[in-house]
Amino acid sequence: MPIDAARAVAAEPRSSEIAWDHKDIQLYHLGLGAGTPATDLDELRYTLESRLHVLPSFATVAGAGMAFAGGLAAPGLDINLASVLHGGQRIELHRPIPVKGTAVSTSRVAAVYDKGKAAVIVVRTAAADEDGPLWTSDAEIFARGEGGFGGERGPSVRAELPDRAPDRTVERAVREDQALLYRLSGDWNPLHADPEFAKLAGFDRPILHGLCTYGMTLKTVVDTLLGGDVARVRAYSTRFAGVVFPGETLRIRTWAGKGRIQASVTAAERDDAPVLADTVVEHM
Template identity: 65%
Template sequence: MPLDAATALAAAPVSREIAWGPDDVQLYHLGLGAGVPATDPRELRYTLETRLHVLPSFATVAGGGPPGVIRALSVPGAGVDPARVLHAGQSLTLHRPVPVRGAATAVSRVTAAYDKGTAALLVLRTEAADADGPLWTEEALVHMRGEGGWGGDRGPSGRPAPPAGPPDAVVERTVREDQALLYRLTGDRNPLHADPGFAARAGFGRPVLHGLCTYGMALKAAVDTLLDGEAGRVRSYTARFTGVVYPGETLRVRMWRQQEQEGPQGRIRMTVTVAGREDVPVLAGTTVGYR
């Protein structure tokens, strides 16, 4: 059925109880390619329960179940064909570090619907809080092909200027051939990432890597390279998904550190491209805020 933007915006918030533990955190980290080399002390912070810390992007899968881009399709008025839906971007604000073990209430609602002409863009905001207060706020941008043209607001169109000067660091991260299959176990069972026939119907030559997997891999690269492996320093993270990654490809992550004018806080600007496809961009507008 076609998108009904007014109904989606008017829909009541949906609340769900989520819980997670060390096994969930370790599985998520392994799904991002952590643990190579397996005995590296820096990697053991992601894989060994006695040293475990949580990469903040784990918040996007905490509690299991479908990610925001899929949950959006269950909102009244937004139940369109999943084959025409893409995850267009993700933002995350951390109110405090994500604990290794926790339970929280996550409340989601559509906060904006934009008419892009040939497509629609929905914003699904989720706020998670536990007994001690807010934990994180995330926003998923949901691109719906063929669902525009109703005369609505086009939404913001400004994009940040690309970072100037040479990057402070450049790293490459190889995506394993089975990485999408492993990452699916964190909760995103969209067949686009495993079923060749479904991927072909969606216009892709073969199954693609989850955008949120690329998102997590890039954050891990920034934390490991410019934040001394201290995941708790991350206070925000945002990116737009501009291209697909196929399992077996190599990501090239360029990073620029930018200190804020006042206080100890700063930002890391990043570009993420596919090294073997002439540096085609796959993440843009990518920024990590840190303390």
């Protein structure tokens, strides 16, 4: 059955209560590679409960990231889940995420675009606690073979990099076991752990979660350009351009502007193969 975009967008939002505490935050940060060196005071902000702050990208795994799957279950989206890829991600922070909290997470399909051979589904999730809005998250889901239903093509926004050398270039090693640790925050897809499943998906070995690379990149920007202050981040967006394998090295190039930092992320050992593109951190 073809996608019914109007029905999907008009569907009632789905709400659920989510909760987290310092253990969820620490596990998420460790899954991004935080804690090296273990006694470094800057790293202890990510790993020690008495010093803890919350990296804004935690919003993508709060409540075990169930909003993503819930959005794809909306009426009008009769799609093959095996054809689905995470195409892009954006989060907007309304205020800093507390170390411990309970919130209502509400998800809906904000848009469905017809790209011809594929469809792009935008799942929007808003989280709020008793004090008001916390974050709004947009996940762009790329569904191969699901286009051609006669919908709008949608925007094609690209964040062109400045025509100059990057202000900083930082390399971040991805541990061999990093995908195994990151998946404990809620993404149990065997693609990131099971070699046989990875081969069925066309990879010679398991790949790292795209959202892990997303979080690693934000941590690098916060630590190197924002004085380690997570509260300065206002929004963060990216497009997933390629895969990363555990054991590789991320090369993160950044360009700083007024209230805006752009980044390019590549796999250093594979001739700088693109990993994240159109990556922008908006900050105060």
